[in-house]
Amino acid sequence: MTIDWHNYQASEVYDELINKKGTPRLAGQKLADYIAQLDEQDLETAKTAADAAIKEMGITFTVYGENSTIDRAWPFDIVPRLIEKQEWDQVELGLKQRVKALNLFINDLYNEQNIIKDGIFPADLLDKSQNFRPQCKGITPANGIWAHICGSDLVRDGNGQFYVLEDNLRVPSGVSYMLENRSVMKRVFPELFEHYSVMPVNDYPSQLFDLLVALSPRKIAKPEVVVLTPGVYNSAYFEHSYLAQEMGCELVEGRDLVVEDDDCVYMKTIYGLTRVDVIYRRIDDMFLDPEAFNPDSMLGVPGLMRAWRAGNVGLVNAPGAGVADDKVVYAYVPEIIKYYLDEEVILPNVPTYKCLNPQDLDFVIDNIEHLVVKPANESGGYGLLIGSRSTLAERQQCIAAIKADPRNYIAQPILNLSTVPTLVGDKQIEPRHVDLRPFILSGGEDTYVTMGGLTRVAMVKGSLVVNSSQGGGSKDTWIVEENA
Numbered sequence: 140m141t142i143d144w145h146n147y148q149a150s151e152v153y154d155e156l157i158n159k160k161g162t163p164r165l166a167g168q169k170l171a172d173y174i175a176q177l178d179e180q181d182l183e184t185a186k187t188a189a190d191a192a193i194k195e196m197g198i199t200f201t202v203y204g205e206n207s208t209i210d211r212a213w214p215f216d217i218v219p220r221l222i223e224k225q226e227w228d229q230v231e232l233g234l235k236q237r238v239k240a241l242n243l244f245i246n247d248l249y250n251e252q253n254i255i256k257d258g259i260f261p262a263d264l265l266d267k268s269q270n271f272r273p274q275c276k277g278i279t280p281a282n283g284i285w286a287h288i289c290g291s292d293l294v295r296d297g298n299g300q301f302y303v304l305e306d307n308l309r310v311p312s313g314v315s316y317m318l319e320n321r322s323v324m325k326r327v328f329p330e331l332f333e334h335y336s337v338m339p340v341n342d343y344p345s346q347l348f349d350l351l352v353a354l355s356p357r358k359i360a361k362p363e364v365v366v367l368t369p370g371v372y373n374s375a376y377f378e379h380s381y382l383a384q385e386m387g388c389e390l391v392e393g394r395d396l397v398v399e400d401d402d403c404v405y406m407k408t409i410y411g412l413t414r415v416d417v418i419y420r421r422i423d424d425m426f427l428d429p430e431a432f433n434p435d436s437m438l439g440v441p442g443l444m445r446a447w448r449a450g451n452v453g454l455v456n457a458p459g460a461g462v463a464d465d466k467v468v469y470a471y472v473p474e475i476i477k478y479y480l481d482e483e484v485i486l487p488n489v490p491t492y493k494c495l496n497p498q499d500l501d502f503v504i505d506n507i508e509h510l511v512v513k514p515a516n517e518s519g520g521y522g523l524l525i526g527s528r529s530t531l532a533e534r535q536q537c538i539a540a541i542k543a544d545p546r547n548y549i550a551q552p553i554l555n556l557s558t559v560p561t562l563v564g565d566k567q568i569e570p571r572h573v574d575l576r577p578f579i580l581s582g583g584e585d586t587y588v589t590m591g592g593l594t595r596v597a598m599v600k601g602s603l604v605v606n607s608s609q610g611g612g613s614k615d616t617w618i619v620e621e622n623a
Contacts, residue, residue: 142175142568152555153299154570155220166223166619169334174218179566185217185327186562192326198319200607201374213316214612217327220559220573220594224338227618230293230301230577231588233486236476238289238579238586241306241463243479245285248462249275259478260471264495267546268462269516270309272424274431274444275459281354282583285460288347289579290314290592294489295557302489302554304574305469309461310421313593314343314578315378318385320593320615338590338618343578344385347419350582351386354453355416362416365389365406367396369422369438379421393422398442402449417453418443424458431458466515466549467493490552494545503541503550507534510550512541525603527553556603559614561596572597574605575616591616 145161147154156167163171177185190212198213222230247254248271254260265271290311292304321340325332348364355362368379370392383390389406396415397405405412420427426436431444446452462468470491473484492499492510503510508526524537541548558570577592594614595605605611 141178144171144175147560147568148570152570152572153295153297153557155222155295155557155559155573157560164221167221170219170221170331173328173331173334174560174568182217182562182566182568189215189217189323189327192323193319196319196322197377198316198323199377200316201372201376213319214598214607215320215323216561216571216596216598216612216614217324218560218562218568219324219331219615219617220575221617221619222591224618224620226301227338227590230486233301233303233484234291234577234579234588235586236480236482236485237291237303237306237472238286238581240472240476240479241289241308242284242286242581244475245460245463246279246283247479249278249285249459254475254478257478259474261495264467264471264546265462268465268468270424270459270461270465272432272459272462275457278448278459280457281453284581284583285457286463287350287354287455287457287581289581290576291579293486293575293577293592294554297555299557301486303469303472303486304489305466306464306472307576308456308464309423310375310456311576311578312375312378313576314589315381316613317576317578317589317591317593317616318343319381320613324615335617335619340590343589344382346580346587347382348386348388350580350587351417351419351453351455353582354455356450356453357414357416359416363389363406363413364417364419365391365396365415367391367393367418367420367422367440369426373421375421382419388419393437393439396440396443398440398446401451402442402446403451404440404443404446415452417455419455424461427458464516466513467495467546470549489554492550494541494548494550499550500541500545503548504538507538507550509553511553512537512548512550515547515549525553553603556597556605559594559596561598561612561614563598563600569600571600572603572605573614590618 144157193212199210255262286308290307293301294304351364366383404415406415425433426438428439428443429436430441447454470493476484492503494500510526512524514522556572559573560568561571563569573594573596575592575594578589580587594616596612597605598612
């Protein structure tokens with residue numbers, strides 16, 4: 140049996156490959172034709188080849204809270220997602236605009252706080268922020284950049300319009316899977332690349348390394364750059380080790396570093412101490428430096444904030460950048476863009492209700508079964524409530540939590556996320572909902588946006604939860620010319 144796209148059930152939402160008439164979109168014609176000529180055995184063989192490649196390449200992710208083995212093979216779907224280059228160019232402009240404004244916002248919060256004085260951003264909101272770090276007041280990092288690396292989650296609605304769902308500015312993960320997805324695709328369907336001019340993504344490690352080197356306080360030929368990981372039990376450890384290897388950097392843990400009396404950071408080696416210039420840290424603020432934050436932390440480096448404040452080491456992302464990685468702050472991004480850049484937003488937010496606003500709070504409580512409710516600082520899909528798929532008891536519990544701390548919650552309409560054809564089992568193609576996480580690197584003068592990003596897939600039919608930690612999968616994302 141081969142695939143007849145006219146029988147593909149994608150009429151209720153925006154499908155990124157097949158339109159409502161059951162015919163491929165212009166850029167996807169060759170992909171649709173290619174898949175349509177595959178029979179069940181071909182699909183099964185391709186899936187087996189992808190699984191074998193993932194196992195051979197050691198691509199894993201970690202799920203917390205399970206008693207079985209903590210490492211799992213990376214869930215990958217063999218049907219790529221296509222986005223036209225012309226459309227992506229506009230998305231790229233929107234992402235650059237957004238991150239530029241967010242960096243100006245963060246720098247303002249730790250210095251003059253003009254946006255609060257001018258009545259654009261509520262002082263109360265900042266006072267109750269979990270990620271505002273008073274230890275960072277009065278600091279301006281090089282070029283005023285706090286969030287050097289940002290991963291913004293995008294979704295499409297039923298009309299195909301892209302929206303920003305949230306911004307990840309603390310320690311955004313997933314870029315290694317974006318890179319490995321491309322490698323797996325080239326192994327599984329190499330002949331498909333003959334039909335498309337796919338924009339490359341494999342320059343990300345070199346772009347990241349150049350950004351890190353540029354932050355070195357010592358202007359020397361070969362500054363020492365390291366990747367700081369919490370260790371092998373962290374869910375993103377694969378990514379930490381992958382990026383260190385791709386950049387040719389040392390992968391270190393807190394116990395491998397020391398801050399000496401000269402307020403410089405040194406790495407312990409078999410040859411003695413070696414000075415470190417830039418740290419790409421993948422440890423949350425609160426565990427980064429027990430002298431400045433959580434005194435019980437065994438993961439960080441005592442004195443690291445002293446070294447950073449003294450200008451003796453570059454830290455990426457800067458401590459305190461997470462103040463903008465807050466779903467309530469997210470709701471203010473259009474106003475933040477207008478305030479700092481005097482521009483209208485290019486990439487809109489999903490309409491958002493702020494529960495700290497009494498009118499919004501009443502609306503959320505009255506309509507909770509039609510909304511998605513999110514706590515301000517959770518990630519990975521934890522803590523959210525999808526009203527239409529919740530029980531009465533769960534909704535009542537959520538309402539009680541909102542009333543107890545309105546500042547900690549936002550709500551958004553339940554979007555009909557776009558779908559992409561996805562292999563179900565080993566033999567059948569069905570639509571599944573997706574989102575997209577592109578990665579943005581900000582160094583000051585230049586901003587780099589990945590050509591595409593990490594597409595996450597809700598593997599369960601009808602599910603809107605795409606997070607890998609919640610059973611989601613992933614796809615390779617291709618940015619292609621419309622007339623490819």
